[in-house]
Amino acid sequence: MSTGSPVGSHRVVSPAGALPQAADRLDVTPDIAETEVRVRVERLNLDAASYRQLHTAHHGDGDAIRAAVLDIVERRGKMHNPRTGSGGMLIGTVEAVGERSPLGLRPGQKIATLVSLTLTPLHLDDGLARWDGLSEQVPASGHAVLFARSLAAALPEHLPEPLALAVLDVCGAPALVRRVVARRAHARATVAVLGAAGKSGSLSLAAARDARAAAVLGVVRDEAEAVRLRPTGLADRVVVADATDPLALAEAVTEALDGRGADVTVVCVDVPGCEHGAVLATAAGGTVVFFSMATSFSAAALGAEGLAADVEMLIGNGYVPGHADYALGLLTADPALRGLFEDRIESAEPAAAARKGR
Amino acid sequence: MSTGSPVGSHRVVSPAGALPQAADRLDVTPDIAETEVRVRVERLNLDAASYRQLHTAHHGDGDAIRAAVLDIVERRGKMHNPRTGSGGMLIGTVEAVGERSPLGLRPGQKIATLVSLTLTPLHLDDGLARWDGLSEQVPASGHAVLFARSLAAALPEHLPEPLALAVLDVCGAPALVRRVVARRAHARATVAVLGAAGKSGSLSLAAARDARAAAVLGVVRDEAEAVRLRPTGLADRVVVADATDPLALAEAVTEALDGRGADVTVVCVDVPGCEHGAVLATAAGGTVVFFSMATSFSAAALGAEGLAADVEMLIGNGYVPGHADYALGLLTADPALRGLFEDRIESAEPAAAARKGR
Numbered sequence: 001m002s003t004g005s006p007v008g009s010h011r012v013v014s015p016a017g018a019l020p021q022a023a024d025r026l027d028v029t030p031d032i033a034e035t036e037v038r039v040r041v042e043r044l045n046l047d048a049a050s051y052r053q054l055h056t057a058h059h060g061d062g063d064a065i066r067a068a069v070l071d072i073v074e075r076r077g078k079m080h081n082p083r084t085g086s087g088g089m090l091i092g093t094v095e096a097v098g099e100r101s102p103l104g105l106r107p108g109q110k111i112a113t114l115v116s117l118t119l120t121p122l123h124l125d126d127g128l129a130r131w132d133g134l135s136e137q138v139p140a141s142g143h144a145v146l147f148a149r150s151l152a153a154a155l156p157e158h159l160p161e162p163l164a165l166a167v168l169d170v171c172g173a174p175a176l177v178r179r180v181v182a183r184r185a186h187a188r189a190t191v192a193v194l195g196a197a198g199k200s201g202s203l204s205l206a207a208a209r210d211a212r213a214a215a216v217l218g219v220v221r222d223e224a225e226a227v228r229l230r231p232t233g234l235a236d237r238v239v240v241a242d243a244t245d246p247l248a249l250a251e252a253v254t255e256a257l258d259g260r261g262a263d264v265t266v267v268c269v270d271v272p273g274c275e276h277g278a279v280l281a282t283a284a285g286g287t288v289v290f291f292s293m294a295t296s297f298s299a300a301a302l303g304a305e306g307l308a309a310d311v312e313m314l315i316g317n318g319y320v321p322g323h324a325d326y327a328l329g330l331l332t333a334d335p336a337l338r339g340l341f342e343d344r345i346e347s348a349e350p351a352a353a354a355r356k357g358r
Numbered sequence: 359m360s361t362g363s364p365v366g367s368h369r370v371v372s373p374a375g376a377l378p379q380a381a382d383r384l385d386v387t388p389d390i391a392e393t394e395v396r397v398r399v400e401r402l403n404l405d406a407a408s409y410r411q412l413h414t415a416h417h418g419d420g421d422a423i424r425a426a427v428l429d430i431v432e433r434r435g436k437m438h439n440p441r442t443g444s445g446g447m448l449i450g451t452v453e454a455v456g457e458r459s460p461l462g463l464r465p466g467q468k469i470a471t472l473v474s475l476t477l478t479p480l481h482l483d484d485g486l487a488r489w490d491g492l493s494e495q496v497p498a499s500g501h502a503v504l505f506a507r508s509l510a511a512a513l514p515e516h517l518p519e520p521l522a523l524a525v526l527d528v529c530g531a532p533a534l535v536r537r538v539v540a541r542r543a544h545a546r547a548t549v550a551v552l553g554a555a556g557k558s559g560s561l562s563l564a565a566a567r568d569a570r571a572a573a574v575l576g577v578v579r580d581e582a583e584a585v586r587l588r589p590t591g592l593a594d595r596v597v598v599a600d601a602t603d604p605l606a607l608a609e610a611v612t613e614a615l616d617g618r619g620a621d622v623t624v625v626c627v628d629v630p631g632c633e634h635g636a637v638l639a640t641a642a643g644g645t646v647v648f649f650s651m652a653t654s655f656s657a658a659a660l661g662a663e664g665l666a667a668d669v670e671m672l673i674g675n676g677y678v679p680g681h682a683d684y685a686l687g688l689l690t691a692d693p694a695l696r697g698l699f700e701d702r703i704e705s706a707e708p709a710a711a712a713r714k715g716r
Contacts (some may be wrong), residue, residue, distance in 0.1 A: 007638075007665060009605060017603045019634045021664045022657060085656030118656075119664040151666050172663065245375045247367060276377045280365075290655070290673075297648070297655040297673060298443030299380065305530065305676030306379045306477040307365060308509050313673035315648075315655060318663030 003100065004033025006148035011121050013077070020147075021119035026077035028123040028145070034100040035148040039092040039111065041122070044138040045165050046088040048198075048270040049293040050081040051136045057083075062133030069138070073124050080118040086293040087117030088136070089169050090144055091161065102148050110161075112168045113144070114151035114324060121145040137162060153324040162345050163338075164328070170200035171327035172318035173268065173291050174207035179320065180264055180287055181211035188214035190260070192253050192281060194243045195268035196235060197225040200291050202340050204266045205234040206330045213264075217256050219243065221269070228343065232336035243269045249277035267292050275300040282311045291316035361458070362391025364506035369479050371435070378477035378505075384435035386481040386503070392458040393506040397450040397469065399480070402496040403523050404446040406556075406628040407651040408439040409494045415441075420491030427496070431482050438476040444651040445475030446494070447527050448502055449519065460506050468519075470526045471502070472509035472682060479503040495520060511682040520703050521696075522686070528558035529685035530676035531626065531649050532565035537678065538622055538645055539569035546572035550611050550620035550639060552601045553627035554593060555583040558649050560698050562624045563592040564688045571622075575614050577601065579627070586701065590694035601627045607635035625650050633658040640669045649674035 004010050010033065012018050013025040020026055032038045046054075046069075058064035073079050079087050094109045105111065113120060126141035146152055155164050181189050191208040195201040196218030208216045218235030220226050226238050241252035254261055261283035267274050272294045279300070282288050288311055290300065300313050331338050362368050368391065370376050371383040378384055390396045404412075404427075416422035431437050437445050452467045463469065471478060484499035504510055513522050539547050549566040553559040554576030566574045576593030578584050584596050599610035612619055619641035625632050630652045637658070640646050646669055648658065658671050689696050 005605075007605075017605070018631075019604050019661070019664075021661050022604075022631060022634055085654060086660065115664045115666070116660040118660050149666050150664075246377050246380075247363075247365075247375070273376075273380060276380055293656050293659065295655045296443065297653045297658075298651050300655075300673045301651065301676060302444065302474045302476050303377070303379050304673075306473045306508075307377075308473070308507050308677050309675070310677060310679055311675065313675055315658045315662075315671035315673060317667070317669065317671055318659060319666050319668060321668055 002033045004035045004147065006035060008119065008147035011145065019119070021116065024076065026121045028077045028121045030123070030143050032096055032098050032145060034098040035102070036098045037094060037101050037103055037105055037146040038096040039144045039146060040095045041090050041092040041140050041142045041144050043165065044079060044088055044090045044117065044140050045169050046079070046136045046138060047084070047086040047293060048136060050084045050086045050088065052270060053081060053084050065133035066128050066131055070124065070128055073122055078117060078120055078122050084293055085118070089113050089117060089165070090120070091155065091165055092144065095143065103146060103150065103152060105152060110155045111152045112155055112165055113146065114153055114168060114171070116318070120150070137165070151319065156328055159328070163341055166199055166341055166345055167203070167327050167331050168324055170203060171323045172320055173200040173316065174203040174330055175320035175323035175326050176289060176316060177204045177207040177266055178211045178326070180289055180314070181208050181213050184263060185212065188212060189263035190215045190217070190257050191264045191266065192217040192219055192257070192262035193266045193268060194219045194274060194278060195270070196220055196238070197229040197340070198268055199341065199344065201268035202229070202232070202234055202337055203327055203330060204268060206334060206337050208264070209234070210330065215257060217253065217262065219249070219253065228340065232340055234337060243277050244271060244273040246277035246280050250280035253281040262286060264289065267295065270294055272296065276303040276307070279304045279307055279309045279311055282309070284310045287312040287314060289314045289316055360391045362393045362505065364393060366477065366505035369503065379474065382434065384479045386435045386479045388481070388501050390454055390456050390503060392456040393460070394456045395452060395459050395461055395463055395504040396454040397502045397504060398453045399448055399450040399498050399500045399502050401523065402437060402446055402448045402475065402498050403527050404437070404494045404496060405442070405444040405651060406494060408442045408444045408446065410628060411439060411442045423491035424486050424489055428482065428486055431480055436475060436478055436480050442651055443476070447471050447475060447523070448478070449513065449523055450502065453501065461504060461508065461510060463510060468513045469510045470513055470523055471504065472511055472526060472529070474676070478508070495523070509677070514686055517686070521699055524557055524699055524703055525561070525685050525689050526682055528561060529681045530678055531558035531674065532561040532688055533678035533681035533684050534647060534674060535562045535565040535624055536569045536684070538647055538672070539566050539571050542621060543570065546570060547621035548573045548575070548615050548618070549622045549624065550575040550577055550615070551624045551626060552577045552632060552636060553625070554578055554596070555587040555698070556626055557699065557702065559626035560587070560590070560592055560695055561685055561688060562626060564692060564695050566622070567592070568688065573615065575611065575620065577607070577611065586698065590698055592695060601635050602629060602631040604635035604638050608638035611639040620644060622647065625653065628652055630654065634661040634665070637662045637665055637667045637669055640667070642668045645670040645672060647672045647674055
C-alpha cells in the first residue's frame with residue numbers, strides 16, 4: 001500500500017505532472033493508498049451546466065445522454081465533461097479507509113463528496129441501468145476514491161438525501177456570498193442575484209440577507225420562476241430579465257435599485273453569455289461573483305475592460321471553510337427556502353417523466 | 359448622424375442584443391455616430407495569447423498567420439481571435455470626432471486604444487502588406503471606431519511609440535496588483551509573480567513593491583529569463599519553475615518564501631494550465647489574480663475546490679481608473695524596468711527576422 005499524494009497526483013494516468021482535475025485520465029483501481037478512502041457510489045449529481053450541455057447535444061434523448069456519460073467515465077476514469085469542464089458530486093457509503101487518511105471517515109458512513117467529480121476517480125459497474133438519462137440526479141453503482149485533501153460531508157440525518165445532496169452541491173456559493181457582502185459591512189451592500197430561483201441562487205439570496213445586505217434583489221428569467229420565488233420572501237424584490245441580454249438586464253437591475261447598479265452581483269445562471277450583463281448591472285467599485293460554470297474568463301475580463309467598468313470579478317471558489325454546515329443551516333432555518341428546494345427536486349421528476357413519454 | 363449607444367451596441371450586426379465584444383460581427387462603416395470617434399490605424403498590437411495560438415496553429419508560417427488575421431478581421435469586423443477570445447490594441451491618429459463624444463480627443467492626435475480589439479470595429483485596407491506575420495506588433499492601415507465608453511490614451515511624447523504601446527497594452531495589471539496588495543497593508547503581503555520577466559509580469563513586480571509588499575518573488579520559466587530579470591532588482595528573489603507543473607511550482611514558491619505560500623499570486627504566463635499551480639502556490643486566505651487570457655474559468659474554480667484551497671481568485675480586469683498613467687509612471691521612474699521592456703521589444707525584431715530567414 002503506497003502513501004499516495006495528498007492531492008491525488010499518483011492517480012493521474014496522463015498527462016504526466018498534472019493534478020487530477022487537469023488530467024485526461026485517472027487510474028480507478030479499487031486498491032487504495034494509505035491516505036485514500038474508497039466509496040461505494042450510490043448516486044451522482046451532475047453539474048447543471050454539464051447536464052444541460054449533454055441534454056442539448058443529444059436533443060433530450062435519454063438513452064443517448066446515458067451513453068455519453070458512460071463513455072466519458074469509461075474513457076477518463078472520472079465524470080468530467082470535456083465540453084463544459086465541469087462534473088458534479090456523488091453520494092455513497094464509505095467502504096474502506098486508508099490508515100493515514102485525515103478525512104475522519106468510518107466505513108459504513110453515508111457521505112457526499114464536496115470536491116468535484118472532475119477530479120474524483122470513478123468507476124461504474126452497472127451501466128447506469130437505473131437512470132433514464134433525463135435528470136441531473138443519477139442512480140449509479142460503482143466505486144470512487146477520495147484523497148487526503150478531498151472533502152466529504154457526512155449526510156445529515158434530519159434531511160432527505162436528495163435534498164441534502166442538492167444543497168451540498170452548491171454550498172460554496174452562500175458561504176462566499178456571505179463573505180463578500182460582510183466585507184462591505186461599513187456601507188451595507190445592495191445585492192443582485194441572477195438565477196435567483198435556482199439552487200445556488202436561492203441560497204445566495206439567503207446568505208446575502210444573513211450578511212445584512214441593504215437590499216436583496218432576485219433576478220429570474222421568466223414569470224414562472226418569479227411566481228416560485230416571490231412567496232418565499234427570500235428577496236426584497238423579484239424582477240424578470242434575460243441575463244444574456246446585457247442592456248435589458250442592466251436596466252432591470254438599476255431600475256429596481258433606485259437608479260444604481262448592485263454593489264454585489266452574483267451570477268448563478270447556468271447558460272453562457274451572462275458576463276457582460278453582470279458587469280453592466282454592477283455599480284462602480286462593486287463586485288461580481290461568477291458561480292456559473294458557463295462563465296467565460298476572457299468574456300468577463302475583456303468585457304469589463306471594454307465597458308471601462310471598475311468592478312472586481314471573482315471566480316466562484318467552491319470551497320470556503322465551513323461551507324457545508326453553513327448552507328445546511330440556512331436551509332434548515334428557513335422553511336420557505338427548504339420548500340423551494342423540495343419543489344425543485346420533486347418537479348424535476350415528473351418533468352423528466354413527461355419528456356420521456358414523448 | 360445618429361447618436362449611437364455609449365457601449366457600441368448599434369454597431370453589432372449579429373447576434374441581436376449582444377454587446378460588441380460578444381458579437382460575431384461588427385459594422386465597420388466609416389460614418390460615425392455623434393458619440394463616436396474614427397481613428398486612422400497605424401499599428402495593431404496583438405494579444406500575446408492570440409498571437410501564440412495563431413503562430414502555433416500555422417507552424418510559424420508568417421504568410422499563413424497574416425492571412426489568418428486578415429480573414430478574422432474581414433469576417434468579424436474586429437480582430438477577435440475566436441480560439442482565444444482575445445484581441446489586443448491599436449495605435450493610430452484621430453481622424454474624426456463626433457460632436458457628442460466624451461473622450462476629449464482632437465483630430466490629428468496620436469492615440470492608443472485601451473479597450474480590447476475584440477470590441478473595436480476595425481477595417482483594414484492594405485492587406486497587412488507591411489507585416490511579415492512574425493511579430494505581435496503589426497504595421498497596418500485602415501480605420502477603427504471608438505464609442506463613448508471606450509478608452510484611449512494620448513501617446514506620451516517622451517517615450518518611443520512601440521515602448522508606450524507595449525506598456526499600455528498591459529497597464530491594467532500593475533494598477534490591479536497595487537490595489538490588491540495595498541488592501542493587505544495591515545499585514546504586508548508576500549507577492550509571487552508568475553511570468554515575471556514579461557511585460558505584465560515585470561510591471562506587476564514594480565507595482566507590488568510600490569504597494570509596499572513584504573517580499574516580491576519573480577517566477578520565470580527558464581534560466582535565460584532569470585538572467586534578464588535578476589539584474590533589474592525588480593524582484594527580491596528570482597526562481598525558475600514551470601508554472602504548468604503545479605507541484606513543482608508550489609514547491610519553488612513555498613521554498614523561496616520561507617515555507618509559506620504567497621499572500622498574492624499574480625498569473626502573467628500566457629500559456630494554458632497554470633491555474634492549479636497558482637492556487638497551490640498561494641497561502642490560505644490569499645488571493646490569486648489571473649491576468650493571462652489563457653486562464654480557464656472552470657479549471658480555476660474546480661481546481662481550488664478540489665484542492666480545498668481557501669483562496670480568493672480574481673479575473674484580471676483590464677480597467678482600473680488611472681491605469682495608463684500609473685503604468686507609464688512606473689516605467690519612467692525605473693530605468694531597469696524600462697530597459698527590460700526595451701530589450702524585449704528590440705529582441706523581438708531580430709528573432710522574427712531570424713525566423714523569417716529560415
